């Protein structure tokens with residue numbers, strides 16, 4: 234989890250403010266949205282797939298019962314061999330782990346087969362001199378825009394293709410020109426209505442995604458320093474601890490506390506104190522370099538660092554890196570014996586052991602910090618964690 238620059242907006246907020254009239258985000262965000270959206274619409278896809286399946290199955294009975302044999306000889310196979318398998322495919326994909334986050338393709342195939350299949354049914358009726366009611370194709374257009382929705386652009390492309398196919402069939406085989414004209418105009422109007430509704434639906438879904446991610450991000454970061462907060466730290470620790478137990482890895486923790494910070498606030502004011510905490514937070518964050526390392530604001534003027542796989546590294550050296558990074562800021566502190574802002578650092582490291590040991594590691598880091606304060610501040614102290622007997626650190 235990375236640090237959020239405290240003054241600049243996140244990618245979610247920027248996208249929301251900039252707007253997205255063409256219903257596309259920048260590539261990385263688009264992939265994230267597609268995954269989120271695929272998962273979020275699983276129920277809808279299943280419902281739409283089964284609903285379509287049942288409706289088309291019912292139409293098979295209707296075709297056989299009401300249409301001449303030379304028409305239903307063609308319409309039934311179109312429904313059974315093209316449309317219904319594609320709908321089933323989407324339902325099956327929605328139950329598969331691998332496809333759950335990539336539902337766009339199966340939905341697109343199902344919607345395309347349904348749209349073009351229905352246009353083919355209309356074409357067969359026209360060609361055989363037995364025009365079928367056109368309400369069916371209007372229903373399909375609406376369902377593709379509003380219920381199945383393979384993305385707004387996908388729905389638009391499929392429906393325009395379907396419209397072109399229907400138009401071609403009307404031009405080729407429609408005996409009643411007026412009826413043909415009405416059919417095409419109705420289908421066109423259905424497309425305008427469906428595309429408008431679909432556009433606003435997708436715009437809304439994308440906005441909800443951005444707002445949700447933005448709130449989630451804010452809930453997990455500290456507003457002043459932009460660092461992950463205590464809750465995010467606890468989650469991260471629990472996650473990497475499980476991984477460290479599996480990999481028998483070493484985890485090191487550092488508790489970092491700004492020295493004489495009350496005096497700093499008293500002398501320079503709270504606003505300057507805030508700015509100093511931002512600078513210290515940024516300096517502490519430079520010491521979390523690997524993907525599973527984390528720097529967090531623990532609370533007040535306390536920070537915490539987590540290093541994953543710290544085996545073979547001297548914990549004192551890790552702590553010293555933090556202390557020096559803050560010292561290098563050279564923030565004047567007239568009421569500190571050193572004359573500049575300093576930190577005390579308590580470090581503890583251990584092989585990841587059974588659950589609960591992470592708590593012991595935190596307590597050890599806290600005890601080390603207490604020792605560093607007691608010994609005069611502006612220093613690093615190391616404490617052995619209770620489970621660290623077999624630890625090869627150092």
Ligand SMILES: Nc1nc2c(ncn2[C@@H]2O[C@H](COP(=O)(O)OP(=O)(O)OP(=O)(O)O)[C@@H](O)[C@H]2O)c(=O)[nH]1
Nearest residue numbers: 490491492493494495496498503504506507533534
């Ligand atoms: N400006 C500012 N001050 C804060 C913030 N959070 C905590 N503080 C201040 O940090 C100070 C911490 O004071 P103490 O716990 O007495 O610690 P200290 O003065 O640093 O003394 P030692 O830790 O013993 O060196 C308090 O005055 C808090 O008001 C913050 O977000 N902004």
